Amino acid sequence: MKTESIQQIKTALTTIDNREDKRIQQWQADERSGVQQALVQWDKRLKRHEKELALFEEMQSFEKNARAKGHRLIVGIDEVGRGPLAGPVVAAAVILPENFQLLGVNDSKKLSAKKRDELYDEIQNQAISIGIGMVDHNKIDEINIYQASKMAMGIALEDLCFIPDYLLIDAMTLDVKIPQENIIKGDARSISIAAASIVAKVIRDRLMEDYAKMYPGYGFENNAGYGTKEHLLGIQQQGICTIHRKTFAPIKDMC
Structure with missing residues (x-):
């Protein structure tokens, strides 16, 4: 029997997600260091995959409980932008299908920008419906950030x-006549x-x-308006701009 090259084994490993695959035992007996290193990397990848699968199942518990009560169009709602010194607060409402499959979905703060972008595109493709809500800095100053959110x-x-x-809903109750569940840290517990x-x-x-691009000097492209x-150096050097929240410290002390 012709011996497989290390590259052939590496390629084959990318398609295997079952520890019981007979080839794994065969390669474990291969004394070549390159094969053993490939198996170590495969094992790490599989453990990450298994962890993502377990998390995905765990994060569907609220949706499954709601469906068990007869609900079908279940929406998850969350917002971002409570803490920044500038810009709006943005909320999203997402209805996912019952057969939704997308590993890696988690609290957006725990993900890299690249991963968020990838997941964003897939969520857009798979979601039944997505709604967006935005409240600007002026309204935030008028009614406070909690009410704006x-x-x-x-x-x-x-x-x-x-x-x-x-x-x-993530840590919030809305004044609507629709059954709802307020979930603390919901962005890490509900898919x-x-x-x-x-x-x-x-x-x-x-x-x-x-x-x-409209207001250079504050680093909004890097900090998304957070302090x-x-x-803060940009504020010191050139003062505040139009989209700064005037009721937030330290800006309120400058007005």
């Missing part, structure tokens, strides 16, 4: 193509809320990148 969520809910019959957090985060970050050293 609540308003953005309400706008996102109204922006959906379908009226959902159950809401899963629907996590999807909403990714959509809202990507949309807001891209908007802040556009604002960076980083670069941002």
Whole structure:
């Protein structure tokens, strides 16, 4: 029997996600260091995959419980942008299909920008409906950030193509006559809320990148309006700009 090359084995390993595959035992007996290193890398990849599968199953528990009660159009709602010194608060409402399959969906804050962008595209492709709500800096200053976040969520809910019959919301209760569940740290516990957090985060970050071109010097393309050293230095050097929140410290002390 002709011995497989190390490259052939590496290529084959990329297609194997079953530890019981007979080839694994065969290659484990191969004394070539390149084969053993390839098996180590394969094992690490498979463990990551198994961890993602377990998390995906765990994060569907709220959706499964809602479906067990007879609900079908279940929407996850989340917002981003409570903490920044500039820009709007953005909310997303996402209805996912029951057969939704997308490993890696998690709290948007735990993901790299590249991963968020990849997941954002897939969520857009698979979602039944996505609604977006946005409340600008002026309204935030007028009604406070908590009420603005609540308003953005309400706008996102109204922006959906379908009226959902159950809401899963990240740490918030909305004044609507639809059954709802308020979930603390929901963006890390519910797949629907996590999807909403990714959509809202990507949309807001891209908007802040556009604002960076309009208002250079604050690093909005890097900090999304949060109070980083670069941002605070920009405020010190050139003052505040149009989209800064005037009720947020330290800006309120400059007005």
